[in-house]
Each structure stands twice: as C-alpha cells, then as structure tokens.
Amino acid sequence: xxxxxxxxxxxxxxxxxxxxxxxxxxxxxxxxxxxxxxxxxxxxxxxxxxxxxxxxxxxxxxxxxxxxxxxxxxxxxxxxxxxxxxxxxxxxxxxxxxxxxxxxxxxxxxxxxxxxxxxxxxxxxxxxxxxxxxxxxxxxxxxxxxxxxxxxxxxxxxxxxxxxxxxxxxxxxxxxxxxxxxxxxxxxxxxxxxxxxxxxxxxxxxxxxxxxxxxxxxxxxxxxxxxxxxxxxxxxxxxxxxxxxxxxxxxxxxxxxxxxxxxxxxxxxxxxxxxxxxxxxxxxxxxxxxxxxxxx
Amino acid sequence: xxxxxxxxxxxxxxxxxxxxxxxxxxxxxxxxxxxxxxxxxxxxxxxxxxxxxxxxxxxxxxxxxxxxxxxxxxxxxxxxxxxxxxxxxxxxxxxxxxxxxxxxxxxxxxxxxxxxxxxxxxxxxxxxxxxxxxxxxxxxxxxxxxxxxxxxxxxxxxxxxxxxxxxxxxxxxxxxxxxxxxxxxxxxxxxxxxxxxxxxx
Numbered sequence: 001x002x003x004x005x006x007x008x009x010x011x012x013x014x015x016x017x018x019x020x021x022x023x024x025x026x027x028x029x030x031x032x033x034x035x036x037x038x039x040x041x042x043x044x045x046x047x048x049x050x051x052x053x054x055x056x057x058x059x060x061x062x063x064x065x066x067x068x069x070x071x072x073x074x075x076x077x078x079x080x081x082x083x084x085x086x087x088x089x090x091x092x093x094x095x096x097x098x099x100x101x102x103x104x105x106x107x108x109x110x111x112x113x114x115x116x117x118x119x120x121x122x123x124x125x126x127x128x129x130x131x132x133x134x135x136x137x138x139x140x141x142x143x144x145x146x147x148x149x150x151x152x153x154x155x156x157x158x159x160x161x162x163x164x165x166x167x168x169x170x171x172x173x174x175x176x177x178x179x180x181x182x183x184x185x186x187x188x189x190x191x192x193x194x195x196x197x198x199x200x201x202x203x204x205x206x207x208x209x210x211x212x213x214x215x216x217x218x219x220x221x222x223x224x225x226x227x228x229x230x231x232x233x234x235x236x237x238x239x240x241x242x243x244x245x246x247x248x249x250x251x252x253x254x255x256x257x258x259x260x261x262x263x264x265x266x267x268x269x270x271x272x273x274x275x276x277x278x279x280x281x282x283x284x285x286x287x288x289x290x291x292x293x294x295x296x
Numbered sequence: 297x298x299x300x301x302x303x304x305x306x307x308x309x310x311x312x313x314x315x316x317x318x319x320x321x322x323x324x325x326x327x328x329x330x331x332x333x334x335x336x337x338x339x340x341x342x343x344x345x346x347x348x349x350x351x352x353x354x355x356x357x358x359x360x361x362x363x364x365x366x367x368x369x370x371x372x373x374x375x376x377x378x379x380x381x382x383x384x385x386x387x388x389x390x391x392x393x394x395x396x397x398x399x400x401x402x403x404x405x406x407x408x409x410x411x412x413x414x415x416x417x418x419x420x421x422x423x424x425x426x427x428x429x430x431x432x433x434x435x436x437x438x439x440x441x442x443x444x445x446x447x448x449x450x451x452x453x454x455x456x457x458x459x460x461x462x463x464x465x466x467x468x469x470x471x472x473x474x475x476x477x478x479x480x481x482x483x484x485x486x487x488x489x490x491x492x493x494x495x496x497x
Binding site for chain 1 (some may be wrong): 352353356357388481485
C-alpha cells in the first residue's frame with residue numbers, strides 16, 4: 001500500500017463520511033508509521049484514526065491519537081467532542097452525560113456535543129428525552145439534515161411513522177437533490193400504510209434517478225432503481241386489489257394499470273441478460289422474482 | 297416444548313451477516329424442516345436487510361421471495377433472526393416481534409434468534425433464542441442455558457462458534473450479500489451466498 005493511495009482513500013472516506021473503520025485503521029496506521037509530518041492533513045487523519053480505533057476497540061491507539069491532538073489543540077471544542085467519544089467507549093453513561101453537560105454549560109451552541117449527548121440518551125433508552133432534546137436542537141439548527149434523519153429513525157423504530165414522515169420531509173426540503181432521502185420517504189410512507197403517497201414517491205425517485213442517464217427508457221434499470229421499481233410494483237398491485245386510504249390525501253393515479261404493467265416490464269428487464277450485461281454475470285434468484293411478479 | 301437445532305450453514309450465515317454490518321441492525325429468515333420426532337432443524341438462513349430494518353416494503357418482498365425459495369428447496373420458513381445496532385442490545389421488539397409473529401401464521405413453532413454481540417468474539421454461542429409466551433416474545437429462560445448440554449436449543453456441532461470466528465477473521469464475510477445488496481446489484485447471490493460458504497459444509 002503506497003502512502004499516496006492510502007492518503008487518497010482516507011480523504012475519500014472523510015468526504016463521503018464513510019464509516020469503514022477496519023480499512024480506515026489499516027490505511028491510517030500505514031501513514032502514521034511512515035510519515036511524521038503531513039501538515040494539516042495529518043491532523044485530519046489523526047482524528048480519523050482515533051474514531052476508527054474507538055470503533056474497532058483499539059483504545060490504546062485511540063488514546064495516543066487523543067493525546068497528540070489535545071497537545072496540539074488545547075481547548076479545541078472539536079477535541080472536546082473526541083474526548084467525549086473516547087469516554088463513551090469505557091465510561092458509564094452518566095459520567096459521559098455529565099461531561100457533555102459541562103461542555104454545554106460553557107458553550108450551548110456546540111451542536112456536535114449536543115448531538116453526542118442525544119445519542120447517549122438514545123443508547124440508554126431515554127427515548128423521550130432524546131426526542132425532546134433533538135427537537136430543540138433542530139429548532140436551533142434547522143439546517144442539520146443528519147439531525148432530521150436521526151429524528152426520523154427514532155420515530156420509525158418506535159412505530160410512529162407519521163412523525164417519521166414529517167421529519168423526513170424536512171430533510172427533503174433541505175437536501176432535495178438527494179434521491180436516497182426520497183426513497184426512504186417512499187418506504188416510510190408504505191410502512192405508515194399510505195400506499196398512494198408511497199407509490200407517488202417511488203415514482204419521484206425513479207424520475208430523479210434516471211434524470212442523469214442517457215435515454216433511460218430504452219435500457220434496463222440498474223442499481224437501486226430496481227428497488228424502486230419493485231416498490232412501485234408492490235404498491236400498484238395492492239392498490240389495484242383494494243382501495244387504500246391516504247392520510248396525506250394523495251390521489252391514486254388514473255393510469256394505475258399502466259404503471260403496474262410498466263413496473264412489471266422494468267423489473268423483468270433488470271433481471272434479463274441485457275440488464276446484467278454490464279456486470280458480466282447473470283441475475284441471481286430470477287425464478288423467484290418472476291413468480292413474484294406474476295403472482296396474485 | 298419443541299427442540300431446535302441450528303446447522304453450520306445457518307449459523308455461519310447469520311454471523312457473517314452481523315459481522316459484515318457491525319454498525320447497523322440486520323435481519324433475515326431461517327429455513328428448516330421438522331423431523332419425525334418433532335425436532336425442528338434450522339438448516340439454512342437467508343439474509344434480508346441492513347439499511348432500514350424497521351421499514352416494511354422490501355421486507356415484505358424479501359419474505360415473499362425467500363418463502364418461494366424455501367418451498368422449492370423443500371423447506372419451511374421456521375423463524376427470523378436479527379442483530380441489533382448496538383452490541384449490548386439483544387432485544388427483539390418491536391419490529392422483530394411483528395415479523396416473527398407473522399411467521400407463526402405459516403409455521404406454528406416459529407422461533408426468533410437475536411445475535412448476542414457481546415459473545416460474538418468469545419467463541420461462545422452468540423445467539424439468544426426467543427419464543428412467544430402468549431402474545432409476547434421472550435428470551436427462553438429454561439432450567440438450562442440455551443445451547444448448553446441438555447438444552448432444547450443445540451448447534452449441530454459445538455465447534456461452530458469457534459469456526460465462525462476464524463472465518464470472520466479471514467474476512468470470509470466480506471463478500472456476503474443480503475436482499476438489500478441484491479436490490480442494488482441483482483447479480484448478488486443473496487439466496488445462497490455460495491461464494492462465502494466453506495466447501496466442507
């Protein structure tokens with residue numbers, strides 16, 4: 001593994017927020033051994049290595065990183081958060097919460113500390129308190145997309161799908177260009193029992209996903225579009241069997257039959273040999289998909 | 297109470313699935329057959345989700361497809377498994393309970409297995425069996441600890457946890473794929489995962 005490729009990989013992980021801790025640990029350890037002076041990038045790598053080490057349980061390495069970072073940046077709020085994360089690995093939750101409280105007393109605008117506190121509350125099962133604090137945080141920092149997604153996730157795991165949809169719609173407003181939030185919204189709407197809304201949102205996803213492709217209609221769907229077409233098939237089939245109430249008052253499209261037919265065609269195309277040609281392999285489990293498509 | 301036995305194939309697949317996604321909850325279904333004695337053999341497992349395990353549309357489709365696959369292999373869907381997001385969490389509720397309950401409609405002795413993250417690295421059996429008591433699913437607490445001698449829950453061989461651990465440290469789980477993966481790339485073999493399965497089982 002060369003130094004340049006390791007640095008490149010770590011920079012990509014940082015940009016994409018990838019939590020590939022094993023790999024991060026491997027790459028960052030190489031760098032730390034070979035290069036002492038990396039300039040500002042070095043500190044970012046050190047922070048990355050610290051988080052990965054906590055994640056994979058190499059607390060000895062984490063402590064080394066933390067020591068170097070706090071020597072270089074005393075009183076940095078960012079290092080304060082890292083100290084907290086390191087504490088979370090071994091200290092009892094109430095000790096960590098107390099530490100976060102102290103930091104927040106000194107600076108109530110430190111959103112990163114606030115979010116750590118909320119995640120500890122959630123971990124120890126104080127869900128109501130976590131929701132309350134997260135809602136307050138989002139009142140203050142409305143633009144925090146991750147915060148809205150976390151709120152949606154909490155509501156979903158508590159079976160409160162309507163609230164989850166509300167939280168997700170804020171994430172959609174803030175990041176309308178991200179198709180994955182649309183997909184999550186569609187699947188949440190389905191889980192909430194609002195089939196017309198789910199169908200509509202799956203279709204919006206496909207529209208966004210195919211916007212950047214050349215002549216998508218002539219080609220089999222690829223990637224996560226297959227998931228959306230299966231969702232469309234599921235929703236349209238159920239809506240054809242029986243009407244379903246929509247809490248959001250979303251109308252059922254008049255062309256439901258055509259949508260269902262199109263979804264059938266699209267899913268089958270994805271599993272055809274042409275659909276997987278670019279992968280150089282055949283689709284797996286095609287027979288069960290075909291009988292699912294034809295069933296009922 | 298029925299007896300349950302977990303095969304090497306099922307045990308390895310469940311552990312590979314959990315090991316592949318250490319930060320997320322994962323879930324899947326158990327395939328098996330009832331012996332003449334009434335003992336339930338859990339023969340295989342099919343991994344379903346790791347993205348949004350609390351959302352139902354892909355779960356419904358995955359269950360449907362897995363059910364058909366089981367049928368063509370002459371097996372039943374005999375249970376559900378999941379690993380929680382946090383290592384110290386071995387609870388089934390609320391989503392897992394709902395799915396396991398639905399499986400009971402098709403198989404009355406359906407079981408749920410939750411992965412015990414704390415035991416994953418120890419070489420002990422890292423599974424907590426759940427069975428329904430009335431309408432609530434509870435971890436089985438009999439006179440004997442699950443998977444110990446004399447318990448109603450057994451592995452087909454006592455060395456499975458140790459072997460699973462060795463396979464994971466070799467990185468065998470890295471190419472393991474579930475239904476979520478398959479929905480992004482339909483060439484991923486989520487029903488069988490042949491590439492990850494040791495050739496001697």
